[in-house]
Amino acid sequence: MPSPSIVWLRDDLRLADNPALRAALDRDEPVIALYVLDEESDGVRALGGAARWWLHHSLASLADRLAERGGSLVLRRGPAARVVREAVTDASAGAVFWNRRYGGAERRIDAGLKESLRADGVEVASFAASVLFEPWTVTTGSGSHFSVFSPFWRACLAAPPPRAPLPEPREVAGPKHPIASDDLGDWNLLPTRPDWAGGLRETWEPGEPAARGRLRDFFADDIGHYDRARDEPAAGATSQLSPRLRWGELSPHTVWHAGVESGRAGKFLSELGWREFAWHTLFHFPDLATENLRREFDAFPWPRLKPTHLEAWQRGRTGVPLVDAGMRELWETGYMHNRVRMVTASFLIKNLLIDWRRGEQWFWDTLVDADAANNPFNWQWVAGSGADAAPYFRVFNPELQAKKFDPDGHYIRQWAPEHLSEDPPEPIVNLGETRKAALDAYEEVKRAP
Ligand code: FAD
Secondary structure, three states, X not given: OOOOEEEEEOOXXXXXXXXXXXXXXXXXXXXXXEEEEOOOOOOOOOOOHHHHHHHHHHHHHHHHHHHHOOOOEEEEEOOHHXXXXXXXXXXXXXXXXXXXXXXXXXXXXXXXXXXXXXXXOOEEEEEOOOOOOOHHHOOOOOOOOOOOHHHHHHHHHHOOOOOOOOOOOOOOOOOOOOXXXXXXXXXXXXXXXXXXXXXXXXXOOOXXXXXXXXXXXXXXXXXXXXXXXOOOOOOOOOOOXXXXXXXXXXXXXXXXXHHHHHOOOHHHHHHHHHHHXXXXXXXXXXXXXXOOOOHHHHHOOOOOOOHHHHHHHHHOOOOOHHHHHHHHHHHHHOOOOHHHHHHHHHHHHHHOOOOHHHHHHHHHHHOOOOOOOHHHHHXXXXXXXXXXXXXXXXXXXXXXXXXXXXXXXXXXXXXXHHHHOOXXXXXXXXXXXXXXXXXHHHHHHHHOO
């Protein structure tokens, strides 16, 4: 009797460089690729709308690729610990493999499952595939974790280099009698009434083949401009690989080695370092999306929320050109350039005096690369409450930022052209006065015991 191997796919929707899939294939038994939509387990964060859109299409692409290789993708829904066990029983599987996750709730689920499956005599193994360096392997001299980026990244670079990527399998043969699978369409991951995903469809093609195409093009063409133009939102000089890394259509190892081979990716590779730093920080502070990392920020006197201000920010109607352009790019495409993410976040926190968690949640819902580590990490970085954060008193001036990084107004013209008309809208707040109010409020943090 065959005893199939299950590869439980999560944030690694790819065939190439997938150590869990490789281990399943090496067992020489039929392979079942399983994806579980878990919206019920305690502590697992529900996906935002743009992320659900991406997930739908990435799963559809993966299912096609598995079918081309003699296999199939099994879709199931529910609390992962229960659903994976049910799949093991249904398939009479002898082994389960997965690539490790680093969020608090996810680690608890995976550890519990590992223990219970092993107790039942099922082989289980997990692998490092979503980060270049695992969080417990990068420590300070005294054995604790880093809270500043530069020494963290130096320690990573002094460690053994990331392993070479594994090749893509040619064949992934499934069992003769496949186990039951949900229909992807029944998961309702795509928006319907209204269908707001038109801009996403025009901008992106989710799935591993398009991800590999973008990687190739970036290192063939754009990397030459990266160091000079990466801060200019209209230049198109960055990789736009963030959703590919978020969903694991590319592994960080694949991106890393492509960068190293290009011979001109020093700055780019250190951006991958920030991604590592964010994930390590989440590993050590699982409540990163809800709690200030620097607890003295709990004393920050957030004024009563003005819903009209929050909504103006969300819709790109603040009357501040670069902020409006960025928020509309986000709404339309599910993406925003990094420089503009910093400016729009700073404006929400330090000019509108709205708690960073509100902004983090909006980005979580609207970004196609919404990432459990990178998003809260960067929001806390802008707020001043996070790891190696910008000091709170550093308030980005959106007008100066626009002059410096969009001097010809290309970006603003694309997304918020009315600001360049003869009768531009007025800002909803006075930038100078609100900056001062934010700095006064910050005094309370400084006074906190
Ligand atoms: P590139 O410049 O080409 O960088 C290559 C890769 O490095 C990125 O794909 C990303 O994986 C990583 N990277 C680059 N900058 C950062 C950074 N500051 N922190 C962590 N990793 C980085 N990034 C996300 O992937 N998901 C998020 O949810 C997210 N939310 C953010 C929220 C705020 C408020 C801010 C200021 C930044 C956020 N970022 C997030 C980081 C950064 O803006 C994006 O990773 C970047 O804009 C993606 O574009 P790119 O792939 O072209 O970047």
